[in-house]
Amino acid sequence: xSKIKTLEDLMKIKExxxxxxxxxxxxxxxxxxxxxxxxxxxxxxxxxxxAVVEALSENNINDVSVVQSGCMGLCEVEPTVxxxxxxxxxxxxxxxxxxxxxxxxxxxIMSNQVVTDLLVRRGEI
Amino acid sequence: xxxxxTTILICAGGACISAGEESVKQALEKxxxxxxxxxxxxxxxxxxxxxxxxxxxMVIYPEGVFYQKLTPQAARKxxxxxxxxxxxxxxxxxxxxxxxxxPEAVEKLPFFAKQVKIATRxxxxxxxxxxxxxxxxxxxxxxxxxxxxxxPEQVIEEVKASGLxxxxxxxxxxxxKWELTRKSKGERKYIVCNADEGDPxxxxxxxxxxxxxxxxxxxxxxxxxxxxxxxxxxYVRAEYPLAIERLNAAISQAxxxxxxxxxxxxxxFSFDIEIRIGAGAFVCGEETALIASIExxxxxxxxxPPYPAQSGVWGCPTVINNVETFACIPPIIxxxxxxxxxxxxxxxxxxxxxxxxxxxxxxxLVEVPMGITLKELLYEIGGGSSTGKKIKAVQTGGPSGxxxxxxxxxTPVDYESLQKLGAIMGSGGMIVMDEDDCxxxxxxxxxxxxxxxxxxxxxxxxxxxxxMLKILDRITSGEGTEEDLDELEHLANVIKDTSLCGLGQTAxxxxxxxxxxxxxxxxxxxKEKRCPSLKCKQLIRYVIDPTKCVxxxxxxxxxxxxxxxxxxxxxxxxxxEVCIRCGSCIEVCRFGAISKVSP
Numbered sequence: 001x002s003k004i005k006t007l008e009d010l011m012k013i014k015e016x017x018x019x020x021x022x023x024x025x026x027x028x029x030x031x032x033x034x035x036x037x038x039x040x041x042x043x044x045x046x047x048x049x050x051a052v053v054e055a056l057s058e059n060n061i062n063d064v065s066v067v068q069s070g071c072m073g074l075c076e077v078e079p080t081v082x083x084x085x086x087x088x089x090x091x092x093x094x095x096x097x098x099x100x101x102x103x104x105x106x107x108x109i110m111s112n113q114v115v116t117d118l119l120v121r122r123g124e125i
Numbered sequence: 126x127x128x129x130x131t132t133i134l135i136c137a138g139g140a141c142i143s144a145g146e147e148s149v150k151q152a153l154e155k156x157x158x159x160x161x162x163x164x165x166x167x168x169x170x171x172x173x174x175x176x177x178x179x180x181x182x183m184v185i186y187p188e189g190v191f192y193q194k195l196t197p198q199a200a201r202k203x204x205x206x207x208x209x210x211x212x213x214x215x216x217x218x219x220x221x222x223x224x225x226x227x228p229e230a231v232e233k234l235p236f237f238a239k240q241v242k243i244a245t246r247x248x249x250x251x252x253x254x255x256x257x258x259x260x261x262x263x264x265x266x267x268x269x270x271x272x273x274x275x276x277p278e279q280v281i282e283e284v285k286a287s288g289l290x291x292x293x294x295x296x297x298x299x300x301x302k303w304e305l306t307r308k309s310k311g312e313r314k315y316i317v318c319n320a321d322e323g324d325p326x327x328x329x330x331x332x333x334x335x336x337x338x339x340x341x342x343x344x345x346x347x348x349x350x351x352x353x354x355x356x357x358x359x360y361v362r363a364e365y366p367l368a369i370e371r372l373n374a375a376i377s378q379a380x381x382x383x384x385x386x387x388x389x390x391x392x393x394f395s396f397d398i399e400i401r402i403g404a405g406a407f408v409c410g411e412e413t414a415l416i417a418s419i420e421x422x423x424x425x426x427x428x429x430p431p432y433p434a435q436s437g438v439w440g441c442p443t444v445i446n447n448v449e450t451f452a453c454i455p456p457i458i459x460x461x462x463x464x465x466x467x468x469x470x471x472x473x474x475x476x477x478x479x480x481x482x483x484x485x486x487x488x489x490l491v492e493v494p495m496g497i498t499l500k501e502l503l504y505e506i507g508g509g510s511s512t513g514k515k516i517k518a519v520q521t522g523g524p525s526g527x528x529x530x531x532x533x534x535x536t537p538v539d540y541e542s543l544q545k546l547g548a549i550m551g552s553g554g555m556i557v558m559d560e561d562d563c564x565x566x567x568x569x570x571x572x573x574x575x576x577x578x579x580x581x582x583x584x585x586x587x588x589x590x591x592x593m594l595k596i597l598d599r600i601t602s603g604e605g606t607e608e609d610l611d612e613l614e615h616l617a618n619v620i621k622d623t624s625l626c627g628l629g630q631t632a633x634x635x636x637x638x639x640x641x642x643x644x645x646x647x648x649x650x651x652k653e654k655r656c657p658s659l660k661c662k663q664l665i666r667y668v669i670d671p672t673k674c675v676x677x678x679x680x681x682x683x684x685x686x687x688x689x690x691x692x693x694x695x696x697x698x699x700x701x702e703v704c705i706r707c708g709s710c711i712e713v714c715r716f717g718a719i720s721k722v723s724p
Binding site: 002003004005006007010013014016017018031033034035036037038041046049050052053065066067068069 | 130131161165188210211261265266269273381382383
């Protein structure tokens with residue numbers, strides 16, 4: 001670790017560290033819920049979760065939190081992921097492989113487009 | 126570093142460690158390992174979260190779910206249910222006194238909702254061993270601002286304008302202290318952090334040191350720049366090994382990042398901090414005794430003036446501030462004096478950390494804005510009495526403070542208001558007493574402490590407090606006279622006026638304040654030889670109610686001195702000559718037949 005000489009150096013560390021801290025906070029723009037029931041985990045939800053987290057991190061998105069939930073009852077389309085963005089109705093996606101998870105982050109989170117081919121349902125369950 | 130989806134903050138404050146935090150953490154980590162969740166779950170040990178009575182505890186983010194009273198078994202269940210399956214484990218959630226379960230979010234618990242955190246802003250939230258988490262919460266930005274954009278005079282002006290007063294208890298304006306020291310002539314100057322927290326039941330400073338050590342280092346460096354010092358000392362008690370360990374870790378991290386050492390942030394200013402470990406004498410919290418101890422001499426106070434601002438460590442001008450005072454400095458610099466002034470009251474701006482102890486539901490650490498009433502503090506945040514009996518009084522300021530009776534609970538908490546009641550703000554210990562507490566006994570307890578801790582240098586404190594204790598011993602054993610009460614008051618006032626240092630000057634406070642508000646209790650002891658709270662052992666008797674006793678012999682079997690006699694299925698008797706009033710029989714009686722009476 002080289003010594004910090006300028007405010008910019010300090011800012012850089014802050015930005016990096018804030019990202020890690022922000023994941024703890026609630027009150028964000030949105031929330032991605034990965035269903036981690038027994039069925040989801042069996043279908044590979046753990047890798048999905050990891051892919052979601054990585055995709056957010058790669059794209060510097062830190063105002064969306066990642067939450068795990070239990071089975072939402074859609075076991076046949078596991079792994080499922082729910083995306084809730086502020087002011088929009090929640091969207092549930094099914095068969096979310098790690099690749100699909102990356103698409104969801106790219107399209108839905110970053111460009112506000114619903115990924116229709118993965119869509120299971122819109123609105124509150 | 127990969128981003129993690131779940132962060133578990135587990136409180137590693139002293140109280141939670143004693144309650145078994147380590148085994149909970151081990152179980153947690155093992156279980157996370159078992160389910161191969163290492164990449165998505167991060168476990169962080171934080172400083173004290175404040176809700177010590179509920180420990181061991183943890184908060185799981187991003188949901189902010191607060192789990193309490195944990196065991197290794199609970200940890201395993203939480204990983205399996207909450208982390209893996211996303212189901213909140215209800216049985217370990219916080220329950221209101223009414224039995225209502227609060228489902229989630231730490232911020233919504235009444236204990237946390239009313240608090241305003243400045244000095245403890247990071248405690249219980251960041252990992253104290255990770256400097257970058259401190260930086261993420263604006264850490265070292267105050268230092269950068271000061272070194273890049275402010276002159277030492279401007280720093281002092283800002284602190285003065287904030288109205289910050291010493292949080293060690295006396296309430297001396299911090300900015301003024303810094304200014305006086307800056308203006309004093311001296312070859313070298315020193316800045317000292319007083320972390321010799323000795324009041325029974327108080328642990329505010331320990332919690333800051335353990336939970337956010339960098340804030341103290343940053344503030345001391347800012348102070349050093351402001352007064353022109355290049356060396357700082359943290360005087361911390363040997364009884365705080367965890368605080369010392371985390372301070373040492375923080376110091377080496379700060380050096381690595383260039384926040385301590387030569388030429389800090391390229392400003393040309395150099396500053397270093399050393400830890401001095403005290404051997405645990407209460408008097409070393411007094412600034413002149415503390416200085417003597419830092420220098421390696423016997424920890425005894427000396428006459429002031431000269432004040433440390435003129436002649437402190439090694440005879441050089443020295444600033445001594447308390448841990449909590451320092452912890453307020455970085456936010457003041459970052460957010461400005463006006464922001465600080467907007468919190469608290471006109472004469473006492475900002476917040477104060479209190480350690481709630483005694484007969485209160487939520488024992489632990491709270492930070493509240495100055496000017497909050499005792500009622501709000503004790504009932505809304507503290508959750509009221511823990512025994513179901515009425516709260517009778519609260520002792521603020523530990524052995525140097527005084528008792529405040531419940532009639533005065535509408536008083537705002539600030540330096541002046543508490544002083545007017547005969548108590549002091551003190552360092553922030555608050556001991557809550559209910560109707561079962563005898564005020565004479567309470568005064569005796571605190572006086573016993575000061576008698577033990579008096580350094581012996583000046584006569585009023587050494588001999589005077591001892592005589593006062595003797596009188597109190599007489600009163601509590603039923604041998605006191607009415608003259609004793611006058612003598613006690615007289616002696617107390619003499620000691621207050623003539624003692625050398627703060628220890629002696631404040632030692633009579635518990636006696637004086639209880640005499641002021643509870644003279645009737647003292648009088649009951651001396652005139653009627655009666656202890657109204659049934660506390661003083663020599664003034665009470667144990668009796669068995671013949672209408673309730675069924676002769677089960679449970680009491681007789683448990684009595685350690687065989688004071689209880691009686692045949693099976695016949696009413697028992699207690700021989701009060703033999704009885705040592707240990708209370709075992711009351712605990713064991715299932716019929717509520719045994720009670721204490723006085724006389």
